[in-house]
Amino acid sequence: MTATAFSQRQAPQFGPIIKLGRTAWRSARADKVSILVDGADYFRRLDQVLRQAQKSVFIVGWDFNPDIKLRPDDPHCATLGELLRHLVETNPELEVRLLVWGMGPVYSGKSLKMFGKMEWSDHPRISLKFDFDHPLRASHHQKIVVIDDRTAFVGGMDLTARRWDDRRHLADNPLRVSPDGTPYGAVHDVQAVVAGPPARLAGDIARGRWKRLTKEDLQPVEATSGDTPWPEDLQPALTDCNTALALTEAWRWKGRRGHREAIRLTHAALRAAEHHLYIESQYLASFGVARTLARRLKARRGPEIIVIVTRESHGFLEQAMMGQNRNRLIRRLKRVDRHGRLRVCYAVTPDGKGGEKEVIVHSKVIVVDDRFIRVGSSNLNNRSEGLDTECDLAVETATSEGRGAIETIRNDLLAEHLGAAPSDVAQVFAETGSLIAVIDRLNVNPRGLRPFDVDAEEGDTDSLVGTGIFDPKQPFWPIRPMATLVRRSFGRLSRRLFG
Numbered sequence: 001m002t003a004t005a006f007s008q009r010q011a012p013q014f015g016p017i018i019k020l021g022r023t024a025w026r027s028a029r030a031d032k033v034s035i036l037v038d039g040a041d042y043f044r045r046l047d048q049v050l051r052q053a054q055k056s057v058f059i060v061g062w063d064f065n066p067d068i069k070l071r072p073d074d075p076h077c078a079t080l081g082e083l084l085r086h087l088v089e090t091n092p093e094l095e096v097r098l099l100v101w102g103m104g105p106v107y108s109g110k111s112l113k114m115f116g117k118m119e120w121s122d123h124p125r126i127s128l129k130f131d132f133d134h135p136l137r138a139s140h141h142q143k144i145v146v147i148d149d150r151t152a153f154v155g156g157m158d159l160t161a162r163r164w165d166d167r168r169h170l171a172d173n174p175l176r177v178s179p180d181g182t183p184y185g186a187v188h189d190v191q192a193v194v195a196g197p198p199a200r201l202a203g204d205i206a207r208g209r210w211k212r213l214t215k216e217d218l219q220p221v222e223a224t225s226g227d228t229p230w231p232e233d234l235q236p237a238l239t240d241c242n243t244a245l246a247l248t249e250a251w252r253w254k255g256r257r258g259h260r261e262a263i264r265l266t267h268a269a270l271r272a273a274e275h276h277l278y279i280e281s282q283y284l285a286s287f288g289v290a291r292t293l294a295r296r297l298k299a300r301r302g303p304e305i306i307v308i309v310t311r312e313s314h315g316f317l318e319q320a321m322m323g324q325n326r327n328r329l330i331r332r333l334k335r336v337d338r339h340g341r342l343r344v345c346y347a348v349t350p351d352g353k354g355g356e357k358e359v360i361v362h363s364k365v366i367v368v369d370d371r372f373i374r375v376g377s378s379n380l381n382n383r384s385e386g387l388d389t390e391c392d393l394a395v396e397t398a399t400s401e402g403r404g405a406i407e408t409i410r411n412d413l414l415a416e417h418l419g420a421a422p423s424d425v426a427q428v429f430a431e432t433g434s435l436i437a438v439i440d441r442l443n444v445n446p447r448g449l450r451p452f453d454v455d456a457e458e459g460d461t462d463s464l465v466g467t468g469i470f471d472p473k474q475p476f477w478p479i480r481p482m483a484t485l486v487r488r489s490f491g492r493l494s495r496r497l498f499g
Contacts, residue, residue: 017272017372018396023265024244026204031196031228032236033243033395035375035409037416039164042157042191043070045231049147049193052229053087056221057096058146058206062139062377063104063160064128066120067179072164079179080159081120088125095125099209101140102132108160131213135250135387135475140209141377142391143191144202149221151229152202154245154393155191155375156282156364163189167416169359169447171351186349188416190280190363192375192393195228195236198243205245205391237405241397248378248390253475262378262392263385267292269368269394273303276435278367278410282360283381284309284344285325285471287332287463294336303369304341306435308417308449310361311346321470322381325463327454334456343436343451347417350446359417364392370407372396382467386474414438419447 018024036042047070050057066081078086088094121128131140145153157163161178169186170176177183194202200220207218230236247259270277270292277296284307296302313323330344347359366374376392378384397403408422411429415422420442428438443449468476 016396017265017268017368018242018244018394019268020244023246023261023268024394025247025259025261026201027242027244028197028201030194030198030241030243030395031239032230033192033194033238033241034231034234034236035373036153036155036191036193037188037413038167038169039157039187039189040073040166042153042155042189043164045193045234046145046153046159047071047083048231049151049153049229050083050087053094053147054091054224054226055093055095056146056148056203057084057087057094058144058203058210059096059098059159060140060142060144060206060209061099061104061158061160062101062141062143063108063158064098064100065108065160065179066118068159068161068164072175072177079120081118084126085120085123088123096127097206097210098126098128099140099206099213100128100130101134102130103139104158104160105130129210129213131209133213134389135253137472138250138383138387138475139389141384141388142205142209143377144206144391146199146203146206147229148224149200149203150224151193151195152199153191153193154202154391155189156362156377157189157191163187163362165189169347169349169416171349171357185357186359188280188347188359188361188363190365190375190413193231193234194243194393195230198245198393201245202391205247209389237409238395238397238402241395241402244394244396246374246376246378246392246394248384248386248388250389251386251474258386260386262376262390263288265374265392265394266366266378266380269366269372269374270296272372273305273368275303275369275433276367277303277305278365278414278435279305279307279380280309280361280363280365280413281307281380282310282362282364283322283326283379284329285322285381286385287325287329288382288385289380290329290332293333297333297337297339297342300339302339302341304435305343306414306439307342307344308361309344309346309452310358311452312358312360321464321467325467325471327452328459328461328463330452330454331456331459332461334454335461341436343439345417345439345449345451348448348450356446365413367406367410367413370403370410371398373406373409382471382473387472417449418442419445
């Protein structure tokens with residue numbers, strides 16, 4: 001039995017995951033959708049589409065670095081800043097706007113010179129703005145590029161340093177260096193490209209954020225002639241399909257209600273899975289998500305759940321908060337996995353010396369059975385639920401062609417992590433109908449997945465004290481959370497001292 005036949009025979013009994021106004025900010029039918037895996041694929045495709053722009057390029061991101069190269073394998077490749085400057089100089093109708101989180105250059109270690117005019121941006125039709133209009137401890141985290149309101153890129157990758165890698169994820173790759181020549185480790189990420197009405201919606205998001213910051217009321221891009229911009233030689237994974245954009249914006253801040261569609265979409269997707277949940281996330285630290293996953297694991301007929309997450313934490317805060325909460329969360333899930341349907345793994349690549357190095361997973365992907373996929377900027381942590389700005393693109397399908405396409409995407413992602421051929425993944429899945437069986441049978445290469453070594457029996461399963469301060473779900477004034485922290489800490493200490 002083929003995997004497609006397996007999924008058709010056991011058609012889902014749940015209703016739609018995408019529900020306008022609940023799990024979706026806006027929905028529209030897309031002309032084309034493809035999933036771009038890893039920076040080399042995304043950057044190359046973006047380069048192709050940028051060169052087709054006629055009137056408008058809108059870049060919205062957590063960070064931006066004009067010195068990166070979209071094609072580092074080409075010795076004659078211009079920097080991204082140089083490319084944008086070239087585009088406006090050769091097309092008098094083109095306008096380029098960039099909206100970057102104000103603290104992004106600080107967190108990424110770039111010079112403060114980013115805040116001044118640079119040679120590439122010193123042009124009347126290139127506008128670079130830095131957005132500081134966020135609650136305490138919040139960030140702008142959306143990663144969106146919109147070309148002419150006809151094509152958009154949405155996902156987990158910013159146009160900045162330390163994002164490029166190819167699918168080989170070699171331990172040492174001379175092309176994988178920051179603009180200053182500093183090498184960095186292997187990194188896996190995912191971006192979606194969509195053409196048609198959803199791109200116009202992504203443009204509306206960008207224009208709304210631009211107006212909030214600059215008070216400039218930009219109009220949608222007038223229809224342009226010719227074909228819709230699309231990467232050369234890229235066959236769309238899906239056509240004429242139902243898509244939605246889900247947002248997160250700070251809840252009840254400055255009199256604005258905000259947006260919570262993204263976290264509702266996440267929970268709806270997790271609840272809707274009948275057979276398989278495939279998840280990639282940089283962080284696994286949301287205990288709300290953990291509760292939903294735990295209920296699915298307890299159910300006798302729940303889905304298999306595969307989670308691929310980053311193991312290594314960077315910086316004291318990540319190690320102390322995100323890393324510890326991830327371990328506690330995994331421990332909680334392992335304790336309720338009474339039917340053996342959970343796998344939580346991290347990805348590795350051989351280091352060429354008989355050992356291995358981790359492949360940092362920066363992607364944010366959820367695949368439900370073979371009927372739904374979400375790609376975006378939302379991590380599975382608290383701040384992505386109601387504090388940071390996020391944007392996710394979801395595709396839901398009931399057609400055999402669409403289900404086959406999503407199945408192919410999922411198999412391709414898993415194959416990359418296993419160092420296996422997608423055809424081998426497809427074959428094992430067709431034989432077994434099990435993603436766990438795929439991992440158990442094909443995880444035999446130096447490139448592969450490793451289980452998290454979290455002791456399920458010993459240790460805490462509650463969130464770490466102080467989580468509400470360092471990984472908050474919503475805007476806050478620190479006095480109240482600090483008081484709560486003191487009370488919880490004192491209570492735990494008292495229980496330990498006095499029983």
